[in-house]
Amino acid sequence: MRLAVAKEIEVGERRVALVPDTVARLVKQGIEVLVEAGAGESAFFTNTDYETAGAKIINDTDTLWQEADILLKVGIPKEREDGRLEIDLLREGAVIVSFLNPLGEPAIAQRLAQKQITALSMEMIPRTTRAQSMDALSSQASIAGYKAVLIAAAALPKYFPMLTTAAGTIAPAKVFIMGAGVAGLQAIATARRLGAVVEAFDIRPAVKEEVQSLGAKFVEVQLNEDTVADGGYAKEVSEAAKQRTQEVVAEHIKQSDVVITTAQVPGKKAPLLVTEDMVVNMKPGSVIVDLAAEQGGNCACTEPGKDVQRNGVTIIGPINLPSSMPVHASQLYSKNLSSLVQLLIKDGNLDINFADDIVSAACITHAGEIRNQRVKEALATLSSATAG
Structure with a gap:
């Protein structure tokens, strides 16, 4: 049985699928x-680290992919510089x-x-107890939540913590976290450790206790519909619910020094949580x-991979934070x-x-068939859109 670890070719991707310690255990x-x-x-x-762990180093990419029984990667297979698709290298x-x-x-x-x-x-x-050790979305989201707060702290022209000095007392920064999944909860914990006053919002009322356990205030919005999808993820809600949510969170955004948004729906466009009007009303x-x-x-002003300015507000749209x-x-x-x-x-x-x-849940293709109904x-849907 041969496991093969591919070198990532996506620009900016710095992660690797297996580290030497794990390789040694597998060997x-x-x-x-x-x-x-x-x-x-x-x-x-x-x-050398990998060789010491017992791995065999392969210099030729084609050889690695063709000899693999199981090919392990981080990022989505891409087109290579020679125009071939990585997928086509697999036997x-x-x-x-x-x-x-x-x-x-x-x-x-x-x-x-x-x-x-x-x-x-x-x-x-x-998202089951038995699968927790395999939940890569959660492990990587935790890193993203942590790093997002550090990015915000570096960009904010204020301290995060309250400080009392001979020159006077500095009030703590106010941080508002939107979305209390793994990334949001880690962001809450990190912002609290830095000394900020933290509020958090999520359409799933069940996360209230988790938010409060980390020392943040939970902002509640009453939505008269189901907000939880399979696996505990937030699901896409109605336009009426989105409107109600925006009305409630607008004032909290206005009063915040930092807003960190984390809301995503698998396979869907991210929900709009912060409108241009909300940005205009934020403090310079x-x-x-x-x-x-x-x-x-989640913000109407976000540009992926860029930092933009709107009315004195800095909007940062980081890409692939775990890779940093x-x-x-x-x-x-x-x-x-x-x-x-x-x-x-x-x-x-x-x-x-x-x-x-x-x-069964993770396997999306086998024996020439797509196994997953959602896929x-x-x-x-994609085929219909293309045909239209």
Whole structure:
């Protein structure tokens, strides 16, 4: 059984799928691990580190992909500089495990199925107790929430904590976190550690206790509809609910020094939470960090990958924040992947067991078919839009 670790080719991607410590544990289990030369360099793991862990370094990309029984990646397979798609380097019957964004880019799933490749998407890991160690969305979101607060603190022309000095007392910054999922909760905790006064909002009332346990005030909005999707994620709500939400949070945004938005709906455009009028009403010098920038942004003024100014307010739309902390991001992702791999290998052989709820949920393509109904629906929608 050969596990192969690919070098990421996406611009700005610094993470690696497996770190040397994880490789060493897998090798001890009798699994052969191939690592593409330089795969870990951007995360400060050298080829020598991998060789010491027992991996075999492969210098030729084509060889690595073609010899893999299970190919492990971080980012979505892309087009190479030579014009070929990474997917096309895999041999028929191979397995790929990676972030694949199958609901946002279902054409990738279609291509994988056509190539007879079994694909497991890390976005589709179920949110169950048993699957917690494999939940890469959560491990990476936690990093994003942490880093978002540091970015905001660096951009804010004020202190975060209250300070009492001989020159007087400095009031603490007011931080408003929108969305109390993993990223939001980590943002709350980080902002509190820096000394800010923190408020948080989420359409899911069940997270109130978690918010309060971290020392933040929970902003409640009464919505007369279901707001929780399968797996505990927030679901897309009606236009009336969105309008009600905006009315309630507008005043909290106006009074805040920092707003961090984290609301995302899998496979959908990010919900608009901060309108241009809300930005206009914020205090000059205030900062917005929009963690949903890659999905269109929670703020109307967000430009993905850019810092923009509107009426003295700085709106930051970071892309791929976990990659900015590649050492720990890779360590956590590596643990997620290795936990999942244990379910795919039995007695040294590949065993795709669809009776296992985690494997069944994560596997989006197998034996030439798209297995996941939501991915099928996303592909049908895409096809209809293309035909129209």
